[in-house]
Amino acid sequence: MPVDPPETSYAVLGLVDKKPGASGHELARLAERSLAYFWPISRTLLYREIRRLEERGWVRGTEVRQERLPDRRSYTITAEGARVLSAWLERPGTGSNQFRSEFLLRFFFSASMSGEAMKELLADYRRALHTTVEELSAVADRLASVPGARTSRLAALHGVRTAQARLGWLDEVEAELP
Amino acid sequence: MPVDPPETSYAVLGLVDKKPGASGHELARLAERSLAYFWPISRTLLYREIRRLEERGWVRGTEVRQERLPDRRSYTITAEGARVLSAWLERPGTGSNQFRSEFLLRFFFSASMSGEAMKELLADYRRALHTTVEELSAVADRLASVPGARTSRLAALHGVRTAQARLGWLDEVEAELP
DNA sequence: GTTCCCATGTAACCCGTTACATGATTTT
DNA sequence: AAAATCATGTAACGGGTTACATGGGAAC
Numbered sequence: 001m002p003v004d005p006p007e008t009s010y011a012v013l014g015l016v017d018k019k020p021g022a023s024g025h026e027l028a029r030l031a032e033r034s035l036a037y038f039w040p041i042s043r044t045l046l047y048r049e050i051r052r053l054e055e056r057g058w059v060r061g062t063e064v065r066q067e068r069l070p071d072r073r074s075y076t077i078t079a080e081g082a083r084v085l086s087a088w089l090e091r092p093g094t095g096s097n098q099f100r101s102e103f104l105l106r107f108f109f110s111a112s113m114s115g116e117a118m119k120e121l122l123a124d125y126r127r128a129l130h131t132t133v134e135e136l137s138a139v140a141d142r143l144a145s146v147p148g149a150r151t152s153r154l155a156a157l158h159g160v161r162t163a164q165a166r167l168g169w170l171d172e173v174e175a176e177l178p
Numbered sequence: 179m180p181v182d183p184p185e186t187s188y189a190v191l192g193l194v195d196k197k198p199g200a201s202g203h204e205l206a207r208l209a210e211r212s213l214a215y216f217w218p219i220s221r222t223l224l225y226r227e228i229r230r231l232e233e234r235g236w237v238r239g240t241e242v243r244q245e246r247l248p249d250r251r252s253y254t255i256t257a258e259g260a261r262v263l264s265a266w267l268e269r270p271g272t273g274s275n276q277f278r279s280e281f282l283l284r285f286f287f288s289a290s291m292s293g294e295a296m297k298e299l300l301a302d303y304r305r306a307l308h309t310t311v312e313e314l315s316a317v318a319d320r321l322a323s324v325p326g327a328r329t330s331r332l333a334a335l336h337g338v339r340t341a342q343a344r345l346g347w348l349d350e351v352e353a354e355l356p
Numbered sequence: 357g358t359t360c361c362c363a364t365g366t367a368a369c370c371c372g373t374t375a376c377a378t379g380a381t382t383t384t
Numbered sequence: 385a386a387a388a389t390c391a392t393g394t395a396a397c398g399g400g401t402t403a404c405a406t407g408g409g410a411a412c
Contacts, residue, residue, distance in 0.1 A: 006370085025391050035283070038283065066390090073392085102272060103271070106267065109196075151287075154351055158282060161347045164343065222366090251363090251364085
């Protein structure tokens with residue numbers, strides 16, 4: 001275990017804090033519906049992080065026997081975990097944004113591409129952006145009527161605005177290309 | 179060496195193709211000025227990739243003795259490398275976009291943040307976006323007068339439009355928050 | 357005399373992904 | 385009979401980062 005936990009640890013800690021008593025399975029589903037758009041955490045990684053949080057004493061897990069369903073481990077944040085989470089939130093971040101776009105990589109080298117491949121490249125990107133706009137708009141709309149979900153809704157809106165701007169960029173590009 | 183090369187291999191291959199005869203050092207600088215915004219490649223990683231491209235026979239490196247400056251290795255794409263690069267460009271991509279925003283992660287959990295920390299979080303983000311807009315606008319402007327740099331210029335513009343949209347989002351957020 | 361540029365690497369680390377594994381219960 | 389849901393993991397891999405290393409020439 002590294003001395004300095006990765007940001008993902010705080011992400012999972014935050015999830016446990018947000019949904020006390022949740023199981024790994026439930027946290028994974030929550031992550032998939034929320035964090036996934038700006039901080040993806042695969043199921044396997046999430047289980048590993050939970051284990052580490054428990055080792056550090058930031059969350060406590062208790063075995064819960066269930067009748068029909070398989071047994072589950074239920075997690076709650078500890079007092080120390082809450083302190084650590086709060087300290088992380090107050091501390092200014094590094095502002096790191098990692099962004100890797102396969103589309104832009106191909107587009108950057110597209111000079112020697114055939115016209116057909118170029119058209120497909122742009123069309124695929126447009127489709128993907130369109131899907132994003134629809135998905136995230138739906139999320140934002142749903143969250144509009146959920147109390148206490150303001151930042152979640154705004155985070156979704158961040159994705160919507162980003163995708164919309166890129167659709168606009170695509171229009172600019174297609175107007176310019178032959 | 180894995181059977182299937184990572185996208186970064188093609189990125190470096192593309193760079194060698196774009197700038198024949200360049201050294202690792204030069205390629206690293208080129209990557210820093212161009213790819214870095216949407217496909218960052220650290221210097222160390224780039225040197226490793228070049229070596230692998232050479233092992234695969236996609237680029238050929240020749241030692242160049244220099245007088246005043248240290249010796250350098252100059253790289254050129256091979257016929258097979260050109261075929262592979264072209265095939266990669268024609269082949270439809272997976273459309274993968276990896277995006278991880280430390281800002282959004284903190285923002286998502288900002289419910290329990292102090293007002294001060296919240297203000298700082300937003301201010302930092304605004305500053306970073308502002309810097310991006312200025313940097314990339316300058317790049318795009320410069321490339322406007324460079325022949326054959328259309329896609330490079332448009333790639334920069336993609337970043338500008340994205341950052342502008344996020345600044346607009348910040349306005350929305352600040353209008354809504356107390 | 358310190359700092360910047362050229363130039364190329366090695367070593368260690370670890371975060372995150374993918375594939376594999378198991379098994380009961382409920383729904384279609 | 386098949387597929388989805390609940391539930392939790394292990395193992396292997398590798399892409400990418402960071403720190404460390406060296407050394408000459410030029411510029412300030």
